Amino acid sequence: MSKLEHKRYFTIGMAGHIDHGKTSLTKALTNVDTDRLKEEKERQISIELGFAPLYEDEEIQISVIDVPGHERFIRQMIAGVAGIDLVVLVVAADEGVMPQTREHLDILGFLGIKNGVVAITKIDRVDEEFIDLVKDDIFEELQGTVFEHSPFVLVDSLSKKGIDDLKQLIIDTLKEQEMRDAKGAFRLPIDQVFTVKGQGTVVRGTVYEGTVEEGQPLVILPKGIEVRARQLQVHHKPAKKAFAGQRAAINLSNVSKEDLERGDVVVSSEHFxxxxxxxxxxxxxxxxxxxxxxxxxxxxxxxxxxxxxxxxxxxxxxxxxxxxxxxxxxxxxxxxxxxxxxxxxxxxxxxxxxxxxxxxxxxxxxxxxxxxxxxxxxxxKKVGTPHERIVAALTEGKSLGLADLIKRTALDDETLSSELSNEDFLLYNGKEYTLKSLVLLIEDEIYDRLGDYHREHSMKQGINKAEILQSLQKHYPKTLLDYVIEQGVSNGTFGRKEQFVFQKDFAPHVPQSWAKRTENMLQVIKKDGLKVRYLQDYLKEAGIPDSLTGDLRRFLEEQGLIVPLDDQYYWYGDLFNHAVETLQSKTGPEFEVGDAKDVLDLSRKYMIPFLERLDAKGYTKRIENKRVWQK
The missing domain is CATH 2.40.30.10 (Translation factors)
Incomplete structure (x- = not known):
């Protein structure tokens, strides 16, 4: 890991009422005038966000945002504060806490800012006794806010009194603070868009999380514009990488200034x-x-x-x-x-x-x-632990890839990967996660469905796998259903024959109420030998209802108990096999219809369908007037 990646990056904000000296204090701390617009100079107020580098050593880099204080520029104030790690609340000694100061305090609290320093400015304008009153007033106002326990520093931006103390306090405080997440996917909400002659479109903002490097493909959301980071700058200096917590400017390819606006977000993945x-x-x-x-x-x-x-x-x-x-x-x-x-x-x-x-x-x-x-x-949803959030996401989504899980749980890659190693979760297909409990639930549901089907259609092998997938796809993803079925076959819960899936211990059979009649019918067919009547006659004589004849015929065929010559005549299975063996043993490699009639003593009514069935089953192959044995 490079020194840059070991380094920690922070952005601090100046907040407070208009004309309490935020911009002057920023300049005293950084030697940079953040009032850059003409109208700001004329009106002596900050309209846009101003940025400046405060401090850098091998361990830490700190930037400053000068947040506008005027009520009309509250939008810019919120945009600036949303990306900062520590706030310097600026209160002028000669005015104390003002309405805008209170609103800024509310906003800082709602935005979850945890670290703060109170800078009482313009101390050279009042005497010490008045400063004590102002401090008491500020202390009272800060009770119950994020600044309740924040240290006070007395400063004067013109004479530079207290400036070094304030700067050191900021540095010491941030050295004790964790930096933003540099491991997750890159995200930079845009607060400025502009063009540079000869370079094209540039966006600027605070890197909320992750890192970005020169040449990296990026996406502008919510517009979905694919771009590339041509060049990077951190505080007007070229950089190969920018890290979470840094102020960065990115020169983007494939996009014009008119396509972008403040509020758009530059990201490195679809996780957001x-x-x-x-x-x-x-x-x-x-x-x-x-x-x-x-x-x-x-x-x-x-x-x-x-x-x-x-x-x-x-x-x-x-x-x-x-x-x-x-x-x-x-x-x-x-x-x-x-x-x-x-x-x-x-x-x-x-x-x-x-x-x-x-x-x-x-x-x-x-x-x-x-x-x-x-x-x-x-x-x-609110109180959920990472584990509970993953469970909730998978309960809703059933089967999710890593990118979708990051989106739904808002967990970073490292936390998510660690949690997913828990035995409650299952990775299948090498890329999708689900709940083990859900796999068992689906397996039970399919097993019960097969059981119902076996009871209703006992003569059928099982349900076509495609039918199972189609019937359950409204509730579960196809990939997950397919996985559950294959796992069920592997662990012996299900059996599979060709395209049919069934309960492993199931064997097709005639319903008990019709078993005796079916057996009697088969004996009559067997007794009639090779000169049978229409199968429909046997079924009717046995009292088999029309509603059952289709399934029964198919079952008896699949079990080899009867063999069709055509759609009318069926031979008893063993007699058909015996006829094939007899004919093959009493003819040479090839034979004609007459030869077969002599061997089996059958009329053309039976002989022609029988020979055609031999062709269909692959026993013989017809060549002109002869048939050649194939097996």
């Missing part, structure tokens, strides 16, 4: 779900101004995407105050790319306010009935 219906667990903010109602229009911010949709409850029709997690569903107007565990924010489009946020339980939501049963099912 493209969906419009997601089962979720949400919390709402404490001080909602308006009631949240059933099927209310909402704006969902997930990754870098912003999508309209509706919220669907299954245990209520409205809410305003709720401290507990609520299990519900988001039905979106456009497709998004997500997986289990992804965080999101819900905002009311008009009047605009942050309603709440949460995480994705199942990206493959379906339509459910309103009621407690649905809530119980969602609860099971």
């Amino acid at each position: 779900n493209v969906t419009r219906t997601i089962d979720v667990a949400i919390r709402v903010v404490e001080d909602l101004d308006y009631m949240v109602k059933q099927r209310m229009p909402i704006k969902c911010h997930i990754g870098t995407a912003e999508v309209m949709g509706r919220i669907v409850f299954f245990d209520r029709n409205e809410l305003k105050e709720e401290n507990d997690e609520i299990l519900c569903q988001l039905r979106l107007d456009e497709e998004i790319v997500t997986k289990r565990g992804d965080r999101f924010i819900i905002r009311r489009p008009s009047p605009q306010e942050t309603v709440g946020g949460g995480w994705v339980i199942d990206p493959r939501g379906e339509k459910y009935r309103y009621g407690v049963q649905t809530i119980e099912e969602l609860e099971k």
Whole structure:
């Protein structure tokens, strides 16, 4: 493994109220001015996300996002924070906690940000006594939030007071933190798309998970556009690879700037779900101004995407105050790319306010009935261990490949592979997984079905395998059914003769109620020798009902008890074989019809059908007026 792959990569964010000094603090920490747009310079606010490298050594690399603070730019703020590992909450000493600070705190909590540092800026503008008051005010506001136990650092971006202390605190904190998953499939939600003259289309974003390397084929979801990573940059420097946690720019082939937009996602595999219906667990903010109602229009911010949709409850029709997690569903107007565990924010489009946020339980939501049963099912999905999630996925999907299992369970390759070694799971065909319990269940179902068939059609060998597959394919995949049947044959549960499958211990037989009459009929046919009457006459005399004659005739033929000369005349099986032996022993290598008549003393009524049957069975071959023995 290279040094690059040993290194850990993190992105931190600056969050806080407008004009509290986030951009100035970023510049003081990094010597980079992240206000890059003309309108940002003119208005002295951050509209787009600004990025800068903070620190790098052999062990760690840290980047900074300067998140916009103005209410109108909340979308960009969410897009930035969604990909970060630590947040520096910026509060100006001369103003303290402001409304936007509180909203940012809510959003950070909903997005699952766990690490934070509080930077009290502009300390040179106020005296020490006032700073103490501001600290008390901030401490009180942070109770019950993700910043409740976060350290405070006093800084001034102009005089550089406290800047080194803040930078060292960030470095020390992240060195103790686990980095994002670099082992899974690559995913980068796009937050910027632009063109570079002579190079083409470039996308930029934070690598959520996995790694990407120069030349790698990629896919843009949800659009499904296949592209290739022509070149990579990390903080304006060429790179061969980009890792989870890094800010990366990717020069893409085969796509134009007009085809892409913020919210699209660059991935390396099909493991990610493209969906419009997601089962979720949400919390709402404490001080909602308006009631949240059933099927209310909402704006969902997930990754870098912003999508309209509706919220669907299954245990209520409205809410305003709720401290507990609520299990519900988001039905979106456009497709998004997500997986289990992804965080999101819900905002009311008009009047605009942050309603709440949460995480994705199942990206493959379906339509459910309103009621407690649905809530119980969602609860099971929510708390499931990796093992339980795999069981749930295979219970629903019956048979899944690794890619589908990753999509449905949101587990990484390593965790999934480890869990799949459990004896509850079975790999078959070398590529598909199923539950051992399901294999046994299907085997029992086929066994019972065969038993019913044997009782109803005791004279038939079994069920055509194609018929079994067709009848059960509505419930189980064909590959799995085929596997279960073949395994059943191998382990002695089933028998197979040509295309027919049967219970191993089953032997075709005449139904008990007709066995005696059938035996008597056979004795009469035997007694009549080679000069028999029509088979239908024997069946009628024996009292065999018309509904049974077809199956009985077929059974007696298959068992060799009777042999057809044609569709009317049948000889007793042993007599037919004896006639063949007699004729062969009393003729040479070839013979004519007259020779056969002399040997067997039969009229043409029987002789011609008999000889044609010998041809059909391969005993003889007709050449002009003669027949030549073949065996």
